[in-house]
Amino acid sequence: MSSTPETPIIPKIKMNAILNVLAKGNHIDKRPLLSYRQIDVVKNVSPNADSSVLVKLGYTQVLAGVKLEVGQPFPDNPEEGVLIVNAEYIPAASPTFEPGPPDENAIELARVIDRSIREPRAVALDKLALIPGRKVWVVWLDIYVLDHDGNLIDAAMIASILALANTKIPYYEVDQASGNVKIDRSKTAGLLPMNKLVATVTIYKIGDVLVVDPTAEEEALASASLAIAVSEDGNIVGMQKRGLGAFTEKELEQAIEISLNKGKELIETIRKFIT
Amino acid sequence: MKANKPQLIIEGKRVDGRTPSDLRPIKMEVGVLRNADGSAIVEIGNTKVLAAVYGPREVVPRHEEQVDRAIIRCRYRMLSFSTMGERKSPAPSRREIELSKVIREALEPAIVSSQFPRTAIDIFVEVLNAEGGTRTAGITAASLALADAGIPMLDLVAAVAVGKVDGVIVLDLNEVEDMYGEADMPVAAMPSIGKITMIQLNGVLTPEEFKKALKLALDGINRIYNLQKEALKKKYVEIEE
């Protein structure tokens, strides 16, 4: 059952200070409202993964990893590989996160990322059949939030796309007759085929202003947010409105415009970190 | 599985080129997370573990609190892509549940829990990459995270495994040695007060081999302990004027 979340407690004087600064056109760390914090990328954090990427967006840290396995295709798409996305907010990441299976926020995050990658066909799943109809590559994308300082979806998307685009397919041999696939992880058969890059730009409504990339403190004051995924060819490839508040039609139009601009920037940043 | 056992000792050297008493290369960093009260990353060879500590804080649920001490809670787990070969299911395994307890009990003797009655200290150990020795790296990292959180401890706890491979007693088993060796014995200790806080044995040793193995483990623990101190001090080096 989904229920109204507890409101985080922010000292009132701090709340007023944040709202004042935002109204004047800046984040509390002095950046303009529509700019992102510094993005740092560390690749190959977990060498046992077929790809792993740690993204630091300010103090937010998200680790995404990919494992490839041989498995069966979905019956409705027998000639395509399979992509499965999971996400977890580890309890180390925030005093309010509890250990246990992923809660509704983590599951929502995983599904929002999943749809925004799947729908624009960012990963060329059609090139991942080993024995069409019987054996395909299963791409497991696992996302872990390690430190929460706001704007998790955008950070998770950067980590996910970079993890996928840097995934090395293990060397393999297919015996079409017997249906056996032999894998040798010590060698590689090339990179996971990608069709296009995608970025998510989440627009937060805080007071009367629209901002991107809030810190956790700022984010706690947002009445609503809209995660907009954009692809490198300039399409809108996914959306998710979250939060207790709502947007006007005009705000929605503004949000789309912001996301198309900022999305382009993020995709350029992502491109720099692809092997 | 043991049918394909490779030769583990060739001309006195191990599969990764170490001598029996060598540790793998070690890296430690303290204070890697912003939200946690304390945190640390420990890398030993390709094994990489992140530990985070919260507390002492209010106990939720309330009925778990104890009137004369802080309760320590610990969760050890492996990220799904941290293991060699197939993806690990994120559901907690029996192994992870046991190791959570073993790690907690390796750390409990060090923590002065009587200073914080009716509170909880939470320790989260996340294995980022697993190639042998994750529980011992976890203990070493968790102890640094506790110190980083300012939680009073009688000593840092350092840990390492010893074992027997191809009949030879060796320090700090890697994944292959762990898999094919004859014995694996993780040990944790508080070196400056000379107390052992964890010991397990998986395998068979003669009493003489056990003595030799324990001595080698304590020697390794001392080396790791010194690296822990260096890593902690590094956070507080004098600022250049």
Next chain:
Amino acid sequence: MSSSVQRTIRLPGDQIVLDKNMSIEGAGVGTSLYRLNENTYVVTTVSLQDVEENEKKKIRIIPLKGRYMPKEGDIVIGIVYDVTLSSWLIDIKSPYLAVLNASDYIGKPFNPATDNIRKYLDIGDVVIAKVAQFDRTRQPLLTVQDKGLGKVISGSLVEIEPSKIGRVIGKKRSMISMLMEQTKCDFVVGVNGRVLLRCPDAELEYIAILALKKIEAEAHTAGLTERIKEFIINEKVKRGLIKYES
């Protein structure tokens, strides 16, 4: 500065053996030292150790990190966390939520049947209070019945490591006096690791916050007051608030 002070970092597990001509003091005595036997102590937290050599050797232990533990008489800055019928639960950054009774706040008996507690203080409000009672078996009790205590309506709240608050004040208030003089801000220091700033303008407030963060990061170093002063002057020059004068 009369005698030479030797400063080192001590870590959990380090031992200190005392003899007749040595004494041990400092904020860490209750929290960061564990008595192993009659004259041997174990340091339990990352701490600063100052050794002063006079006719007697004096060792001071100051923890560098750790949760705030309430002490009777401490001035703390709290945030209202929850409201009951006749009291508030206050977050004072310690392992325990503190209690402030409505009767203490309004200074006379409080009747929840006829009066609404939330009109005095509500969730998120900031209060300056004094720890009236604490013995670790029950929640700390706060009072606002003293000068300068009560609800805070303006200012900006900065959080720093509680163990480093001592450095913000400094020896004989040297640091805090310098901060006030240089930034023209008013500083209320809660020993629980919260500082309330009231500044003439946003630029000076920003400089004051940067200075506090720098004190926190460099709390263990010598010559800090001078260095912070220089830092503030440089920041003021950078922002064109003053011209450089040597």
